[in-house]
Amino acid sequence: MSYPWSTTSPEVVVFDMDGTLLNSGDFGVLAITRAFEALIAAGRLPGLSAPPATQLIRDQIGKPPAVFYAELLPESLKHAAHELHLESTVHEREFLTKGMGHLFEGALDVLDALKQSGLKLALVSNCSQPYMDCVVDVFGLDRWLDHRDCVGDKSIAGRNKSALVGKALQALNVSKGLMVGDRFHDAEAAQANGLWFIGCTYGYGQVHEFETAHALIGDIRELPGVLT
Secondary structure (H helix, E strand, C coil), X not given: CCCHHHHCCCCEEEECCECCCEECHHHHHHHXXXXXXXXXXXXXXXXXXXXCCHHHHHHHCCCCHHHHCHHHCCHHHHHHHHHHHHHHHHHHHHHHHCCCCEECCCHHHHHHHHHXXXXXXXXXXXXXXXXXXXXXXXXXXXXXXXXEEECXXXXXXXXXXXXXXXXXXXXXXXXXXXXXXXXXHHHHHHHHCCCEEEEECCCCCCHHHHCCCCEEECCHHHHHHHHC
């Protein structure tokens, strides 16, 4: 199959993290469930008697923290979104350091193959800095990454994935490349920065989020073959 990049030479591959490299569905949902339980037990979420359903939490993966947690709370408790996020991060980092989290099978081999081919690699996520730092440290990702950045745990005007991908391209002094991700934020970031978009259907996005994708992969191990 012929792809748009077949006749040119991409300089960079920008990766999303959760749902693209990191299989965060199980340990992430458990961490957020534990956070809800802790805050409910402490009386910090009056009116709630149980955490949201697993699927509701899973559907939020990939959204910026300021949106992610607020959407899991009723209107009367949205002020507690930041506290819920901080509590969730404690559990996420605990689970990661205990080995409960995993990259998708073959992810490190893919990073290694792309790095060996001369591509620059960047990681841009809608997550918080402590969470990204923990993931990168646990899996040793800085060995392959030329740049990484995240939106952070608070809503700041102009600090979104599209802007951060633009910063990454500027920092690496590149313009031609691909964005690899599983949510519409990745598609938007690709379009905003003139990158081709490869959609990861094995992640947490829905079919409509891949409408602008130039290629789809059902396994991270397919990526090198798509790029050659």
